[in-house]
Amino acid sequence: MDVEVLLVLLVGSLAGVLTSYTDLKTGFIFDNHVFPLLALVEKLKGLEEEDDNLPLNPFLLKIPVPAVEVGILLYLYLGLKSGDVMLALSGIIGFLLGLVLGLVLYYAGAWASGDALLLAGFSALLPYPLHYASVVAPYETKYPLYPVAILFNSVLAIFPFLFLYALGVLIVRKKTERLKQVLFEKANLSVEVALWLVAGIAVSIALQNAGIALPSVVRYLLTIVLIAVFGKYRRAGDVIGLVSFAYLVYLLRTDAVYSFIKLAIVLYLFKVFFSVVKVLREEALVEEVTVDELREWDILGETIYIEDGEVKRDRSGFFELLVRAIREGDLSVLTSPVRGEVIASPTAEGLSREQIERLKGLVDEGKIENRFLRKKAMPFAPSIFIGFLIAFFWGDIFWWLVLKTAGL
Structure with a gap:
């Protein structure tokens, strides 16, 4: 070595x-x-x-x-x-x-x-990946982008445990409707996105057969643009995707069918993953407590602020804020989601004694309900370490999934 x-x-x-x-x-x-x-x-x-x-x-x-x-x-x-x-x-x-x-x-x-x-x-x-890593993406060997692999390794390696944990939380709390959302809500979107991706692949193949060879970067960008357009005009995207899928089946026979099924399954698993993350954030990693249960260094799961003389609370998550920022064209929403005087918010420093005393005062005055979201600490350092070791000795789990989806 x-x-x-x-x-x-x-x-x-x-x-x-x-x-x-x-x-x-x-x-x-x-x-x-x-x-x-x-x-x-x-x-x-x-x-x-x-x-x-x-x-x-x-x-x-x-x-x-x-x-x-x-x-x-x-x-x-x-x-x-x-x-x-x-x-x-x-x-x-x-x-x-x-x-x-x-x-x-x-x-x-x-x-x-x-x-x-x-x-x-x-x-x-x-x-960069070292010579021990046998499964790496081409862009990771050309540019210092291997941190993406470390992150995905960290997340994907512990995904089964996160899934079981979130599943257990929902079962214990008897939240069957939320469980159905994790497994089935927008599941059809996985098939639709798979069709849209197939449309991008079919366009690239058709152009290549016509003697027009596009660089790989242009093909990726073309596929991203098509997905964005089809996301806005879903019916048209589904129809074009079905036609493209039929075209690929004509060219590749059963290989196209197997690849499509694997692609749809991978997309569905990502859908489940994001649903699990949402459950963890809203159900498992937060708890509702009274102001007397708050301690110094606790991290709130909401923002308490004063606007126009009224005490308000905001429990928007990052993805809700991201949608709002895009819709309003104002990225400052991500860091400053509320207007007015912020009393306490979900900062990494946690609550100070002064903030807790002020919250107690507002509760005593009847200006805010005595219930607050508090984040639970979940140790992610071991999973990040595992992601590093996998990247060091083996490679990129996500790229391995991509290769398997493509039948390689």
């Missing part, structure tokens, strides 16, 4: 073990175990994490694991040594890409800020 590869594995494993342990034990991921330089800056600014009351060995908290620093410096050295600018910058690019992907899940309410930083750390260490 090369020294560089061994370094990536050792640093990544140390970061993964420590963050998994602290996340399982306390619900916290400490910056020092992923990005010591960030922890140092926070300490100098007086923003260091409060860890005095945590059930952890103080020595454990002082162990620095420079995952981000090692990743950035390692690829900078390798890139300068080989004269490859992209390789030299890949550690930085991987870190930023991983951070952006993690923050998307953070703002979606699925991850904590520590989870986003951990993904960024692994992404800095593994911006």
